[in-house]
């Protein structure tokens with residue numbers, strides 16, 4: 251039997267990169283997928299890709315930083331799609347101003363990045379708590395190498411703080427929700443070639459080299475490389491795993 255048969259999986263930021271790959275991968279394992287993204291067309295494109303692949307999918311526009319919208323979409327999905335049993339908190343943005351950058355730009359980076367990458371994870375999790383409790387569901391949060399360290403490639407303090415926060419939130423939720431039968435884990439991607447870093451890859455070969463020099467597998471990851479860990483953490487294969495982060499970083503954190 252497919253690993254995610256009879257599940258309904260919500261994926262945020264599913265219109266691109268890692269989220270899109272996970273949505274397609276989950277559908278191949280039998281889940282009905284709900285693609286959420288700030289970009290409606292992108293979410294719908296992901297749903298169309300899933301459908302063309304023989305899977306079941308729905309798409310809705312959602313900005314995860316808007317708490318009321320998260321609550322409204324959770325209600326709508328409950329009515330129109332069914333009881334969600336898997337939540338992937340994937341939506342994220344990156345900014346590259348250091349703390350010594352122009353003050354207004356640094357403040358904007360902080361508000362945008364924390365609002366999406368951390369408060370967004372809180373908002374969506376809270377919005378879907380009722381169906382996740384009822385289904386003894388699974389939550390998969392997308393962390394980073396920067397859940398542990400800062401990388402000077404450059405990256406903003408906001409991004410590093412947000413991803414440290416995602417790991418802390420993962421552990422806190424795992425502790426509180428374990429008795430409810432909900433498992434909460436994270437994935438820690440390394441340097442993954444997606445639209446998120448397309449410009450940096452195109453204009454900054456030293457950045458890519460710095461990462462690859464530190465990556466035992468010696469290549470950037472692909473969005474598809476994240477799918478196996480995401481299936482593992484959402485399925486019964488990981489029935490006794492909670493509060494963990496699975497690094498999918500080509501070995502970056504090992505050296």
Ligand code: NAP
Nearest residue numbers: 263265266267268288313314341342394439441442444446
């Ligand atoms: P991506 O290709 O840019 O995809 C992210 C998606 O999320 C985009 O469709 C984006 O829309 C959407 N999004 C942005 N803000 C949103 C919001 N407020 N509400 C809903 N959707 C929103 O990036 P990715 O590389 O797949 O990244 C996915 C996750 O992996 C992020 O959490 C990221 O921090 C994490 N991650 C990535 C890497 C990497 O090397 N790529 C490494 C570690 C962790 P727009 O395109 O319109 O902004």
